[in-house]
Amino acid sequence: MPDIVLSSAVRDNLLSLKQTADLQSVTQTRLATGLKVNTALDNPNSFFTAQSLNDRASDLSNLLDNMGQAVQTIRAADKGITSITKLVESAKAIANQALQTSSEYERKQFTSQYNDLLEQIEDMARDSSYKGKNLLAGAGNELEVIFNEDSTSNLTVEPVDFTDTSLDDGLNLDDLDPGGTGTSSFNLFGGSTTLAMTGLQASSNLTDLGDWANGDQVTITDSSGTTTLTVGTDITTVQDYVDAVNDLNGAHATFDEATDSISITSGLDNAISISKDNAGGGTATDGSATGGTTSTLSVSALSSTSTLVVSGGFQAGDTITITDGNGFEPASLEIDAETTVSDLVTFIDNVKGLDASFSGGSISLIGEVSFNIDSSNSDFNRTTLASTVGTVGLSAAASEFKTDTDIDRTLQAINAALDELRSAARAMGTSLSTVEVRTDFTQNLINTLEVGAGELTIADMNEEGANMLALQTRQQLSSTALSLANQADQSVLSLFG
Structure with a gap:
């Protein structure tokens, strides 16, 4: 107010109090915010430099x-590779187990187990994703990692494809x-007949019989044709006759x-x-000492x-043997009466892998692998006198583990797949190490930037506390000085007292 005149001492003290209050306000702001530079007005150079450092730290x-x-993402892929490797090693163990047996059926079972493992490998590869990115699922899953603000420093992690084990550029399994x-099937029929050789022994000549003469012919006939035996040439004794019948496929004779x-x-x-003619001068018979013209041996289903x-195909003491396509013998049976x-x-x-059922005189077979059923009896499974093979054969398409060569080829492929997995694991490990190193570096760099920005803007709380105490003291002293100055002016009033 221009009409009020203050003394110089009062004005000086008022100005000192105002300056002290301004300094207190600044100090209080620093104590409250912890910063000595809160706005560009505080220190433009420090403010904008610190802001630049903090912005870069935020970007990083x-x-x-x-x-x-x-x-x-890389760790998920690495865990997937580790687990897939274990499954491939299990597949290798299966192949080696198959190599230890020659049973075609067991090898077929190992084939199924092997295929099941390949399916699990593909499932595991598909499950190795992280947030929609799967480094084991091939094209389209490339992972780009950016390390700096302008994207000039980066790393691209190339994926592999293990979701299909058959891919040539993958596991190739x-x-x-x-x-x-x-x-297959075979029939079980049986029948018998008796030829009387009255008065003879096994060593007796057939011509000892009145109706038999050298040159007579014995004819044995079935659906496949006729076998002719000439008396005195092909057969002489009773035992010769028995042996000749035994030599026919599917028939058995005893005396x-x-x-x-x-x-x-x-x-x-x-x-x-069976019949005998009179070509040598004897009398026609039914193949026995005397009798009609023909003996018939009728057969029926067992x-x-x-x-x-x-049945003529079986005798006590025969051995029935079953072998598979590899010649492995899973079972044998000795026949008794x-x-x-x-x-x-x-x-x-x-027998594992072989099912059998019986109906109407026929044994029906279903085999998961090839089988042969043989007998030590040459008459086994002879369907006609002209039969040449008595083996019951069952043929089935072989698995790819049937032979040692097949298994060795698979083992070579498995070893190559393990090499591929190890290579992929090394590549993932290198990428993981790189990203982890860059992560540590970035964390340290962010800390450096933030510390640097802080050194430009952060207040020294000890110093600001001391400043505040000093300013409070100054304010008290200034208030006292102002009071003294006012007292000097008030002393004039004593003149009017």
Whole structure:
């Protein structure tokens, strides 16, 4: 107010109080914010320099988050590779186990187990993703990691494709052909007849019989044709006659000296007729000492309770052997006089990979691999006198583990796949190490930038506290000085007292 005049001492003290208050306000702001530079007005150079440093630190912090996610993506892929490697090693163990057995059926089972593992490998590769990025799923899953603000420093992690094990540029492990199944069957027929050789022994000449003469011909006929035996040339004694019948496929003959008769049994699926003519001057017979013109051996299908020895294809002491396509023998059975058709079916059905059922005189077979059923009896499974092969054969498409060569080829592919996995693991490990190193570097750089910005703007709280105490003291002293100055002016009033 221009009408009010203050003394110089009062004005000086008022100015000192105002300056002290201004300094207190600045100090209070620094104590409250912890910064000595809060705006560009405080210190333009420090403010804008610190802001630039903090902005870069913020940009790097955003990149740091992306780096952290990239690390997790690579780790997911690395964990996937580690687990896939274990599965491939399991597949190798399966192949080696298959190599330890020659059983075609067991090798077929190993084939299925191997294929199941390949399916698990593909599933595991597909499950190795992180936030939609899968470095084990091939093209389209490239991972780019940026390390600086202008993207000039970066790393691209190339994916591999293990979601399809058959890919040539992947594991190159194809599913193995498990093979197929095969079917077969064979008939069980039986019949018998007796030829009387009255008064003869096994060593007796056939011409000792009144109706028999050298040159007579014995004819044995079935659906496949006729076998002719000339008396005195092909057969001379009773035993020769027995041996000649035994030499026919599917027929079995014995001579019983107690009854002076030849017993003939057959396993053929058709009747046999036997007759002797008079070409050498004898009398035509039915193949026995005397009698009609023809003996007929009729056959019929065996039942499940029939003993096998009623058929010419089986005798007590025979051995039935089952072998697979590799020549492996899973089972054998010795026939005795009590062995029934049902026993034989059960024996066959108990072989792994081979199913057997019986109906209408026929044993039907279903095999998961190839099988052969043989007998030590040459008459086994002879369907006609002209039969050349008695083996029951069952053919099935082989699996790709059937032979040692097949398995060795698979083992070579597995070893190559393990090399591929190790190479991929090294590449992922290198990428992971690089990103982790850059992450640590970026964290340290952010800290450096923030510390540098802080040195330009952060207040020294100890110093500011001391300043505030000093200013408070100054304010008290200034207030006292102002009071004293006012007292000097008030002393004039005593003149009017």
